[in-house]
Amino acid sequence: MEKEPLYRKVNTRTRGVNHKNEPSYAQQRHSKALAAKEHQRGSMHSGKRLGLDYTPLFRFLLSRVGQPWDPVFSEAKSRLDRQEPIFWQVALHEHQQQDYVRLGHCAFYSGLYVDAQGLLQKVNPDLHAATMSPDCPCCTHTLNGVPFGLAYER
Numbered sequence: 369m370e371k372e373p374l375y376r377k378v379n380t381r382t383r384g385v386n387h388k389n390e391p392s393y394a395q396q397r398h399s400k401a402l403a404a405k406e407h408q409r410g411s412m413h414s415g416k417r418l419g420l421d422y423t424p425l426f427r428f429l430l431s432r433v434g435q436p437w438d439p440v441f442s443e444a445k446s447r448l449d450r451q452e453p454i455f456w457q458v459a460l461h462e463h464q465q466q467d468y469v470r471l472g473h474c475a476f477y478s479g480l481y482v483d484a485q486g487l488l489q490k491v492n493p494d495l496h497a498a499t500m501s502p503d504c505p506c507c508t509h510t511l512n513g514v515p516f517g518l519a520y521e522r
């Protein structure tokens with residue numbers, strides 16, 4: 369049985385992310401500077417380049433946390449058009465490890481890495497949607513598909 373691909377085609381004309389008010393980060397508190405950087409990087413790695421959405425890949429990788437990486441990697445590769453999106457979420461090197469990565473602006477996913485035993489793990493297993501707040505007032509932000517628990521703070 370052929371498994372479904374871990375990406376899907378999107379209609380970029382209707383799926384584009386438009387913020388009602390893109391905040392001016394220059395006017396925000398220092399603590400927001402990092403969020404601004406993340407915001408930009410999130411846009412760059414939007415995951416919707418070429419009209420492809422890699423949400424199914426990120427969900428697949430999350431569902432394999434705690435399992436041996438090699439077979440997970442082999443299966444992911446076999447179900448993708450290219451390998452690169454795997455490494456948006458899975459850090460190859462320690463300095464690349466991130467608590468979370470973003471697909472587009474609002475969809476956050478736990479950052480992953482491969483531990484010394486060769487198992488796929490979350491970089492920060494204590495990261496929870498319930499204690500996260502969005503960095504804009506107009507979009508529903510999620511972590512691993514779960515809406516953030518805290519309100520937007522200006």
Ligand SMILES: [Zn+2]
Pocket residue numbers: 386387388504505506507
């Ligand atoms: Zn927004």
